[in-house]
Amino acid sequence: MTATIDSPRSGKNSPQYRRTGASRGNFEMLAWLFMRLSGVVLVVLIFGHLFVNLLVGEGIHAIDFGFVAGKWADPFWQIWDLAMLWLAMLHGTNGVRTIINDYAEKDSTRLWLKIVLYAATTVIIVLGTLVIFTFNPCPVVDGVPLPGGFCPA
Template sequence: MSTTIETPRSPYSREARTSVKRGVNWEKWGWIYMRVSGVLLVVLIFGHLFVNLMVGEGVDALDFAFVGGKWSSPFWQVWDVLMLWLALIHGGNGMRTIVNDYASTRLTRGIFKSAILAAVVVLIVLGTLVVFTFDPCPAGAPADLLPSFCPAS
């Protein structure tokens, strides 16, 4: 018994290409990005898991104070933001590839790719703002709502 897999309906088929090269080959750079970001993400994620789960008291130490202390260091802010950016762009690029392969019309592809781009941009902006503006001890907050490690206001 043999199974035949239908060819994806990609607008970028070999027959559509001409022998004249025009501009930047975005598909090639997207492919390279996926490989490089994948390797970097493996390193970043396993480093993240090792520090959060294995070093110190392990999973029992994960709480608001742990995150507050970690994000007070510029090193961990950059680490987490780099992980966020790489993961979101990597996932968005993968979704873009799926849309290119399976969306049947140019309008559908445009709508889906625009929605993916909007979601990735919004999540990157919000995530970056959270990491760099995080303050576990906000000024003017009631003392009973502050964590125990914050000086009383």
């Protein structure tokens, strides 16, 4: 006669070891996947950003209001910078969330750090998005239009 012994950590015998059921769903897996997908795209977007802004022409000397205005007069760079803003902020926020989860041991500390993190992320993403889309590359200062080859005469 043989006796069958259940696995001691099966969900039936030890509910605390249950690995399915009331969980957070796929969130952590999706976050893991997002880090890899956004990472690849960000390598392209940020390397392009650094190359165009720092290495071409006069490099950093060329950066002033006119430089930014010239880029954002073009929808190509608006979309480029918008994608970079959103992907980098979400990628960075998820990274910092992971670090908070790893090192903050108290529940309340983790909660507060994440509240501050998500508030900062929201402010920066909303602010950056509004700036890209409400920006006027051809402002008129004291009745005088700023020079810019991309502005209507």
